[in-house]
Amino acid sequence: MNHNKKRVFYVKYLADGIFGDVLAARGDVTLDKIHDDASDQQSGPILAAAHAYQVGASRDELPVRFHVDAALLTRAPNLLIASSNGAGYDPIDVDACTAAGVIVVNQSGGNARSVAEHVIGMLLVLSKRIPEADRALRRGDVADRNAFIGTEVLGRTIGIIGIGNTGGRVAQIATALGLKVLAFDPYVDAEKIAARGAVKVELDDLLQRADFVSVNCPLNARTRGLIGAREFALMRPTSIFLTAARGFIHDEVALAQALLNKTIAGAGLDVWAKEPPPGNHPLLAFDTVIASPHTAGVTHEARRNMGRIAAEQMLGALDGRCPPRLINPQAWPKYSARFERTFGFRPDPLKDLA
Numbered sequence: 001m002n003h004n005k006k007r008v009f010y011v012k013y014l015a016d017g018i019f020g021d022v023l024a025a026r027g028d029v030t031l032d033k034i035h036d037d038a039s040d041q042q043s044g045p046i047l048a049a050a051h052a053y054q055v056g057a058s059r060d061e062l063p064v065r066f067h068v069d070a071a072l073l074t075r076a077p078n079l080l081i082a083s084s085n086g087a088g089y090d091p092i093d094v095d096a097c098t099a100a101g102v103i104v105v106n107q108s109g110g111n112a113r114s115v116a117e118h119v120i121g122m123l124l125v126l127s128k129r130i131p132e133a134d135r136a137l138r139r140g141d142v143a144d145r146n147a148f149i150g151t152e153v154l155g156r157t158i159g160i161i162g163i164g165n166t167g168g169r170v171a172q173i174a175t176a177l178g179l180k181v182l183a184f185d186p187y188v189d190a191e192k193i194a195a196r197g198a199v200k201v202e203l204d205d206l207l208q209r210a211d212f213v214s215v216n217c218p219l220n221a222r223t224r225g226l227i228g229a230r231e232f233a234l235m236r237p238t239s240i241f242l243t244a245a246r247g248f249i250h251d252e253v254a255l256a257q258a259l260l261n262k263t264i265a266g267a268g269l270d271v272w273a274k275e276p277p278p279g280n281h282p283l284l285a286f287d288t289v290i291a292s293p294h295t296a297g298v299t300h301e302a303r304r305n306m307g308r309i310a311a312e313q314m315l316g317a318l319d320g321r322c323p324p325r326l327i328n329p330q331a332w333p334k335y336s337a338r339f340e341r342t343f344g345f346r347p348d349p350l351k352d353l354a
Contacts, residue, residue, distance in 0.1 A: 004343070005030050006318045009046050010054040011066045012036040015085040015107075016307030019054065023311055029318065036063050047076040051342065052314055057086030057106075058294060060275040067091040073100045080339055081317050083310055086297065087111065087165070088246055090219060094328050101334030104327040105313055109165035110306035111297035115216075115244050116169035118296035120177070122268025123158070123212050125290060126240050127151050132287045154178035159210030160198060161226070162217025162245065163188055168196045170214055182206050185217070207234040212242060219246035227251065232258035237265065244270040244296035256282045259289065270296040320347035 009032040014020060023031045032046045043066075053076070056062040066072065068082045073096060082092050084106040097104050125131060128150035136142050158174045160167045163183040171181045175197045183198035183206075190200040203226075207213060213235060217223050227241075227250040235241070241264055243250060252273055258264050266288035272281075276293040283289055297306075317323045320339070326332075332350040340346040 006051050006343075007032065007046075007049050008052040008054060008314065008318075009034055009050045010056075011062060012056060014054065014307060015310060016303040018304055019307040019311045021311075022308065023315065026315060029315070034066070036066070044075065047072070048078070050076050050079055052081040052083065052318065053079060054083050054310060054314065055085065055089070055091055057084045057088050057090065058275060059090040062091050067093070068097060068102075068104075069093040070096045070100075073097070073102065078342065080335060080342065081105065081314065081323075083107075083314055083317075085306060085310065088218060089327065090246065098328045098331040101331055101338045103317070103323065103331050103335050105317070105323045105325045106327060107306045107310050107313070108325050110309050111299075111302035112165040112169045114299040114302035115166045115296040116173055118270060118292070119166075119170050119214050119216070119242055119244050119268070120173045122242050122244075122270075122290055123174075123214075123240065124153065126242075126266045126268055126288070127153050131290045135287050156180070156211040157182060157209055158212040158214060159184065159201075159206035161185070161203070161206070161213065161215045162223075163193055163196055163198060164216070166244070167214070167216035170216060171197045179212075182210055203231070204234055207231055208236075210239060211236065212240050215241075215243040215245045215249055217245055217249065219249055223249050225249075225251060227254075229254040229257065232263055235264050237262060239264050240266045240268065242268040247271045247273040247275065252281075252283060256286075259283075259286050266290075270294055317347075320345060322348050322350050326350075 006029045008029060011034045020031055023029050034043045034046055055068060068091060079102055082097055082102055082104050087106050087108040089104060089106050092104055094104050129148045133148040155178060157180045159182040160170055161184050163171060163185045174181050181198035182201045183193050184201055184203045193200040232254055255267060268290045270292045271294055284291055313323045313325060329350055336347050
């Protein structure tokens with residue numbers, strides 16, 4: 001067995017300091033930090049020696065030259081693991097990693113509670129028309145409080161697009177509030193969806209029946225542009241669109257048009273095509289929109305949980321175990337051979353290789 005140091009690096013920041021604390025307890029692991037404005041001369045030696053990269057999950061917060069793409073993989077020839085700070089992994093080119101024998105992991109589930117609470121929070125305040133009332137009050141424009149009559153959520157229907165860790169938690173809270181739950185997820189069967197408190201339906205059916213539509217799926221080739229003008233047109237004039245998933249899953253121009261035409265009643269938005277969005281973004285002009293700058297999962301509890309599970313998963317992978325949140329199992333054969341050449345032993349076999 002090769003007893004060389006296992007080298008991990010990150011750029012700019014970690015989800016939580018606990019990640020560094022857990023790794024520091026291991027004498028065989030070195031954690032390096034690269035500042036986001038570091039020169040190639042400063043970052044080059046760290047990249048060249050690295051076995052693992054703990055990657056910021058927000059594409060716009062991470063300089064493009066530190067996104068995990070073919071160019072970075074060339075500069076980091078010993079890299080074996082790319083680990084996202086969050087559930088999303090936008091800054092990682094999964095196909096390029098697979099081709100290079102680099103495994104990609106995320107921290108799915110680590111912030112599910114925080115994101116789900118944020119979604120339900122947006123649902124409640126929009127149902128009660130609190131953003132509209134708040135803005136009118138600040139403008140001194142409340143002549144008649146009956147202009148802001150809201151609705152209760154009991155007995156209404158939420159449609160969840162993607163009922164994984166976060167979507168399942170949304171379903172759980174929604175059920176507790178007395179909502180009926182529909183779910184569209186081609187990767188989860190009807191029985192499992194029922195166990196999560198929802199009824200499995202197709203996307204068009206969900207859009208037509210739901211009072212609230214919540215997007216909780218990852219951004220990938222299949223979901224990019226999933227919700228556009230056609231989909232908004234299927235929704236009810238009284239329905240509300242919610243997303244704390246990723247920008248580019250919904251079409252922002254089409255959403256603005258749907259709100260302008262009153263095709264739908266409102267929207268709660270935590271994710272954007274450009275983050276943060278500019279202050280003059282058209283969607284920010286609507287009183288029927290509540291917005292946040294990708295902060296649904298940014299809580300003290302979620303950050304600490306994400307940091308802990310990221311560290312545990314990273315150390316497990318470096319010790320040769322199969323990570324529980326592996327994104328690209330297709331990379332495993334090539335990764336295993338590269339891992340053995342690097343550390344002198346072969347990692348555990350991957351079961352049920354996709």
